[in-house]
């Protein structure tokens with residue numbers, strides 16, 4: 508069993524910074540019973556050579572979070588810029604010098620019985636040291652899940668809605684108990700949607716193919732990073748189209764992307780080798796590019812990064828520019 512998070516971590520809760528042990532919600536909280544919350548996942552990578560902690564695309568994460576909260580009619584009273592300030596303060600108070608995962612969560616907080624939500628909303632932000640989520644150094648063995656991905660007309664998969672993660676939990680649990688490292692979920696049409704906590708890419712006939720955002724997937728920010736790197740740095744054609752299950756068995760390369768997993772190559776799927784059954788050249792190349800871009804090694808992509816310790820200006824462009832000059 509994994510250890511619980513350190514109770515002395517400083518978290519942001521109810522508008523204040525406090526130890527994790529003191530940040531508590533009531534047993535009747537609406538979101539606990541009905542899944543009426545929306546969360547985010549953001550990564551920060553520690554770069555030893557620059558003595559800097561680089562947060563990856565926080566502004567976009569907060570924009571996505573606020574937009575997706577709208578689906579459940581949850582209001583977050585701060586702007587994406589103000590949320591970046593909270594995030595920076597949280598990181599500095601914890602004085603992190605390691606890779607970090609940041610988990611903002613907004614939720615319906617009324618404490619009463621009854622599924623219809625009202626207007627009482629709350630939000631919090633937790634950040635904790637976080638290493639590898641899936642250990643994919645040798646590549647993963649993924650299995651197509653017997654569970655189907657939630658449909659847009661049931662619970663929209665494009666938002667990180669707490670209740671929808673029962674679907675991911677069922678699929679992950681099933682996959683692990685069946686000896687797989689990760690689940691791949693199909694949607695109700697039988698098309699490949701995504702992993703339990705990540706998007707999916709397949710390389711076939713020289714193209715990089717990923718399901719469109721209308722095939723019940725989360726509109727991943729790592730997905731966007733990888734598409735940008737593949738197109739700009741490798742000149743690859745990116746195709747967003749539905750993927751059949753059997754294409755997973757005949758493709759050249761397969762990999763998963765997400766804030767927690769980063770880029771994780773899949774070398775076996777449903778007990779069949781993917782390509783040669785080892786990590787392919789494209790995944791290796793993209794892994795290196797993603798690593799370099801997220802650690803501030805590639806000046807073109809420093810605009811994606813917010814430096815925690817050197818950023819003294821407003822988050823976003825100005826901070827990113829400061830990082831650029833201070834690291835170069």
Ligand SMILES: Cc1ncc(COP(=O)(O)O)c(C=O)c1O
Nearest residue numbers: 704705706725727728729765766
């Ligand atoms: C179901 C699901 N799909 C995809 C992703 C990847 O999205 P992102 O790259 O924005 O983290 C996640 C992320 O956590 C996820 O939970």
